[in-house]
Amino acid sequence: MSTFGSRLRELRINKELSQKELANHFKISESAVGMYEREQREPSFELVEKIADFFEVSTDYLLGRTNDSSLKETDEDSKINVAFYDGLKGFEDLDPDEQQFILDMVEDTVARFKKRKAERKAKKNK
Template sequence: MFGNRLRELRKEKNLTMKELGKKFSLAESTISGYENGNRKPDSEIINAFADFFEVSTDYLYGRTDKRKIDNKTELPELTAKDERDILRDLEKIINNLESKDGLASFDGHTLDDMDEEDRELLIASLENSMRLAKRLAKQKYTPKKYRK
């Protein structure tokens, strides 16, 4: 499916395989291989094609017939107060995970028992999840008349 979609998009822009290859520093034979299904592009090239043709990678892969992702779902930005709230709540969660009495832990181990890299990854994951949750809540619960 990828090859057919790439060929279709290339032809819509009136580009030859050579011209498309030149835009991405690829040989004409590489583009031909992609279109014929003899070669598989890496994810970096697929993302570049999606950006160039202004389609989603799912469209290129044939997972959907919808060319673009609907940008109406853009999430609201966080305010300084939101950032402070997230950091305060994150600190509470970390303190709770660090205590032996808290949420107890992961297989009987507290946050202090983890090596530094795992600890940082867990904290970063929690922070990102909290940011996303806050943005989704703002989108869902902000009345339309107050949205930008």
């Protein structure tokens, strides 16, 4: 699956923008754009969201977590995202590995709860 840098470069080129033009739009340096594209530097979560909005793709697509670039989001997903991120003050201050550890734990916990819920429902229907 593609990385953030390759996706950013692909989207920028498809929109016929130079690194300088993209940098000017986001009020960052041209060298920062180049470093993002070469995976030598990582943008903040806030900038990732702004870039995704600018190119009208999902952040998951931009980060290489999916090949689906659409912005489909259910109301339930939206509620989960707001509740999750609003409750994590200081999350952006953590190292990327620490952030990923937390996200993985939350994902695992949600999967366990869904499994339990399905098991309870199956028991009820017997």
